[in-house]
Amino acid sequence: MKTLFVHGVPDTANMWSPLLPHLGLEEAQTVRLSLPGFAAPIPDGFGCTKDEYADWLIEQMAYHAGEGGQVRLVGHDWGALLTLRAASRRPDLVKSFVVADALIDGQYKGHRMARLWATPVLGEASMASWRFMKLGEVLQKAGMPESIVDDEAGAIDARMRSSILKLYRSATGLKFSGDWVADLRNLPKKGCVIWGEHDPFVGIEVAERFQREWRYSLHILGDCGHWGIVEAPEQAGAIIQAFWKSV
Numbered sequence: 001m002k003t004l005f006v007h008g009v010p011d012t013a014n015m016w017s018p019l020l021p022h023l024g025l026e027e028a029q030t031v032r033l034s035l036p037g038f039a040a041p042i043p044d045g046f047g048c049t050k051d052e053y054a055d056w057l058i059e060q061m062a063y064h065a066g067e068g069g070q071v072r073l074v075g076h077d078w079g080a081l082l083t084l085r086a087a088s089r090r091p092d093l094v095k096s097f098v099v100a101d102a103l104i105d106g107q108y109k110g111h112r113m114a115r116l117w118a119t120p121v122l123g124e125a126s127m128a129s130w131r132f133m134k135l136g137e138v139l140q141k142a143g144m145p146e147s148i149v150d151d152e153a154g155a156i157d158a159r160m161r162s163s164i165l166k167l168y169r170s171a172t173g174l175k176f177s178g179d180w181v182a183d184l185r186n187l188p189k190k191g192c193v194i195w196g197e198h199d200p201f202v203g204i205e206v207a208e209r210f211q212r213e214w215r216y217s218l219h220i221l222g223d224c225g226h227w228g229i230v231e232a233p234e235q236a237g238a239i240i241q242a243f244w245k246s247v
Helices: 050-065 078-089 112-117 122-132 135-141 146-154 158-170 179-186 204-214 233-246
Strands: 002-006 030-033 071-076 094-100 191-196 217-221
Touching: 002 050, 002 078, 030 050, 050 071, 050 078, 050 158, 071 078, 078 094, 078 179, 094 233, 112 122, 112 158, 122 158, 135 146, 191 204, 191 233, 204 217, 217 233
Parallel strands: 002 030, 002 071, 071 094, 094 191, 191 217
Antiparallel strands: none
């Protein structure tokens, strides 16, 4: 069975490097997906909206599951949101899912940066300012491990910045409603949530609310930020391996 890893924003598939050695997986079982526009080409006609990314992920799931098969999903940040959306639409393709530091939540209105990116002109100005910032320092302060921060910051190019703006505007920042929320009732029964205790973007109360409503296990990574799942890879790896053994 393949395990698909879905990164978030502003990341690339490289973000999973610290975690993978702690999961006991063979290389042939591991698929690090690259979202279109994130150190990866954008297909013709692809508008980088949340629904197009969800459709794209479902296509990847179906391909790697094979006929009559299933996959395991691991998603972080926007990768977590897309994992939940895709799994709620095609639960038949999903053996289990692990999501970290982002959840579809009808009450959550998005962090300040998400709202900024969703706003025309202001979002462009914010992205333009990135060219003059020490992005690596900003990302590391939010919890990205030093071992990957230079490569991740270096991958943020004009194509990624444009993709981010389109994605957040399609989600009105991070305000989810309609089918994205209602379809959570279709999620597979086997799921796990991992959270950095000091995530500066999405408060731990979002994770706790999700746990109360949907009854999935919640694991808090102490003294970790938004990238806790790779900031504390040994601890996160042990949690994930124990979860996989239970299902």
